[in-house]
Amino acid sequence: MSTPPILLAEHLRKRYTEGPQAVDVLKDVNLRLDGGQTLAIIGASGSGKSTLMHLLGGLDRADGGRVQVCGSDWAQMSPKAQGAWRNQHVGFVYQFHHLLMEFSALDNVAMPLRIRRTTAEAAHAVAAQMLQSMGLGARLQHRPGELSGGERQRVAIARALVTQPQLVLADEPTGNLDSEASAVALDMLLDVALAQGDAVIIVTHDATVAARCQRQLRLVNGALQDA
Numbered sequence: 001m002s003t004p005p006i007l008l009a010e011h012l013r014k015r016y017t018e019g020p021q022a023v024d025v026l027k028d029v030n031l032r033l034d035g036g037q038t039l040a041i042i043g044a045s046g047s048g049k050s051t052l053m054h055l056l057g058g059l060d061r062a063d064g065g066r067v068q069v070c071g072s073d074w075a076q077m078s079p080k081a082q083g084a085w086r087n088q089h090v091g092f093v094y095q096f097h098h099l100l101m102e103f104s105a106l107d108n109v110a111m112p113l114r115i116r117r118t119t120a121e122a123a124h125a126v127a128a129q130m131l132q133s134m135g136l137g138a139r140l141q142h143r144p145g146e147l148s149g150g151e152r153q154r155v156a157i158a159r160a161l162v163t164q165p166q167l168v169l170a171d172e173p174t175g176n177l178d179s180e181a182s183a184v185a186l187d188m189l190l191d192v193a194l195a196q197g198d199a200v201i202i203v204t205h206d207a208t209v210a211a212r213c214q215r216q217l218r219l220v221n222g223a224l225q226d227a
């Protein structure tokens with residue numbers, strides 16, 4: 001049997017009904033990604049990019065269609081199984097770092113491994129190595145508040161990649177950084193992810209960032225089209 005793609009999305013639909021009128025944000029999204037592939041998703045504000053990333057990562061339910069990550073369908077899993085599957089296969093990076101402010105960079109990056117019940121010693125060793133490859137070997141014991149914006153974001157990237165996820169979902173990962181810090185963070189994200197053979201999706205408004213990905217798709221009117 002052939003191995004399934006890392007990500008498969010078929011005929012995805014999502015409708016929000018909370019507002020004054022229902023909004024069909026995603027109407028028919030189809031996507032397939034294999035290891036080592038990088039994809040940029042661009043689109044106007046409100047076109048549904050973040051909604052799509054939530055569905056791909058199993059953080060929200062689609063109203064139609066399906067999403068499979070590494071051969072398993074999010075909708076077929078219990079919430080507990082989804083959590084375990086995410087920890088095993090998916091790394092998330094957001095525009096804002098979402099680091100735990102009272103913990104050191106090292107503890108933040110070790111956290112996803114500790115959730116897997118890796119011993120503290122082993123988790124710290126792997127986390128230290130990952131921070132090293134993000135150029136942060138001299139910042140292990142710094143807390144997020146003691147780091148620059150660019151450094152904080154690199155810690156967040158290290159945390160997303162430390163588990164060697166097959167799929168990395170990055171929603172505006174450099175949206176809060178100046179162009180120099182953005183270039184450094186993006187280099188590190190792509191270098192490490194590709195060395196690991198991960199598939200990477202980056203949502204971005206920045207054409208320079210999108211151009212660094214092998215493929216660029218635009219979300220328009222609820223569907224993806226070539227950019």
Ligand SMILES: Nc1ncnc2c1ncn2[C@@H]1O[C@H](COP(=O)(O)OP(=O)(O)OP(=O)(O)O)[C@@H](O)[C@H]1O
Binds near residue numbers: 019
């Ligand atoms: N929980 C919700 N309830 C109702 N409507 C929502 C909800 N979340 C998002 N929307 C609507 O869905 C549309 C898509 O939102 P989404 O955040 O996915 O867009 P986006 O492309 O990521 O935008 P941006 O680039 O501005 O971040 C928007 O019109 C938004 O108002």
